[in-house]
Amino acid sequence: QVQVVESGGGLVQPGGSLRLSCAASGITGSFDVMGWYRQAPGKQRELVATLTTNNFYDYGDSAKGRFTISRDETKNTVHLQMNSLNHEDTAVYYCYARLWPMEYWGQGTPVTVST
Numbered sequence: 229q230v231q232v233v234e235s236g237g238g239l240v241q242p243g244g245s246l247r248l249s250c251a252a253s254g255i256t257g258s259f260d261v262m263g264w265y266r267q268a269p270g271k272q273r274e275l276v277a278t279l280t281t282n283n284f285y286d287y288g289d290s291a292k293g294r295f296t297i298s299r300d301e302t303k304n305t306v307h308l309q310m311n312s313l314n315h316e317d318t319a320v321y322y323c324y325a326r327l328w329p330m331e332y333w334g335q336g337t338p339v340t341v342s343t
Contacts, residue, residue: 230254230332234323237337240313248308250323250334261326262299262306266319277308278324313341
C-alpha cells in the first residue's frame with residue numbers, strides 16, 4: 229500500500245522561508261516523478277514543482293526563481309525549499325508521486341503566509 233506523507237507546513241511571515249518534506253513508501257524502487265502541487269482557497273490545484281528520475285525539473289510560473297525542489301530517489305523523499313514567500317503562496321501543498329501509470333497524493337500540508 230502506497231503512502232505519501234508531507235511535513236513542514238505552517239505559518240510564515242511575508243518574505244520568509246519554509247521547507248516542505250515528503251516521504252512516499254510502499255513500492256520497490258523509485259517513483260518516476262515526485263513533486264508538489266498546491267491549492268489555494270477558491271482556486272484549482274496547480275503545479276508547484278516536479279522532478280523526475282531523469283532529472284527533469286518542471287516549475288510552475290509562481291515558483292520559478294523562488295522555490296527549489298530536490299529529491300532522494302533511494303529514499304523516495306522530496307523536498308521543497310520556498311523562499312521569498314508572499315500572501316499568494318498561501319495554500320494547501322500536496323505531495324505527488326507517480327509510478328506510471330499510477331498517481332498518488334498526500335493529504336496536504338497547509339502553508340499560511342501572513343503577518
